[in-house]
Amino acid sequence: MRWLNLGNGEWGRRMQDDLTxxxxxxxxxxxxxxxxVAIYGRSYGGYAAFAGLAFTPDVYACGVDVVGPSNIKTLLAATPPNWDHMRKVFAVRIGNVLEDDAVNMRMSPLFHVDKVKRPLLIGQGANDxxxxxxxxxxIAR
Structure with missing residues (x-):
């Protein structure tokens, strides 16, 4: 549990630094x-792939983001009502981005898309x- 808790609030920061x-x-x-060097991931890994290209644009030659969130606030806002318990977990693990726009803008790669220099392949299911x-x-817009 200690290792899991070390990642609390570190999306886009220390967790990303570990990959770099x-x-x-x-x-x-x-x-x-x-x-x-390419970066690939699904779900959180997709987030990490997009974040890798956005936050450290000179580290990777390309990236693949499969079903990764680009804006953490919109990800959490879209969770189904029966996920209330998960919202509390996400607030600890990710940070309270629903109430803190500055944190969301810092950690969401969508707001750093202008820094992406390398190709990014995006895979997404319409019914995920x-x-x-x-x-x-x-991202694609």
């Missing part, structure tokens, strides 16, 4: 060619029950 640090280690160790298609539509 792993890439930097792999490059410095000669394991990978820096010009060919957790991450609405609008999360991907916001």
């Amino acid at each position: 640090d792993a890439v930097e280690w792999a490059v410095q160790s000669g394991v990978v060619d820096k010009s060919r 029950p957790r991450v609405a298609q609008s999360e991907s539509d916001q």
Whole structure:
């Protein structure tokens, strides 16, 4: 539980830094060619892929975001009514973005899309029950 709790409130910050640090280690160790590093993920991983391209635009050659949220506030606002217990969990794990626009704007890659320099492939299901298609539509516009 300790390791899980270390990520509380760290979306787009320390959790993202861990991914960047792993890439930097792999490059410095000669394991990978820096010009060919891609980032891929689904759900939170999709968020991390988009955030990687937006927050650290020189680290990745490209990214793939599959059903990843782009705006955390709209993600949480769209959760079904029977997810009230999950909203409380998300407030601890992610932060209270429903009430704090500054936190949402800092951590949501949608508000940093202008910094993306590399190609981003987006995959989204129209009927996804957790991450609405609008999360991907916001990016593609």
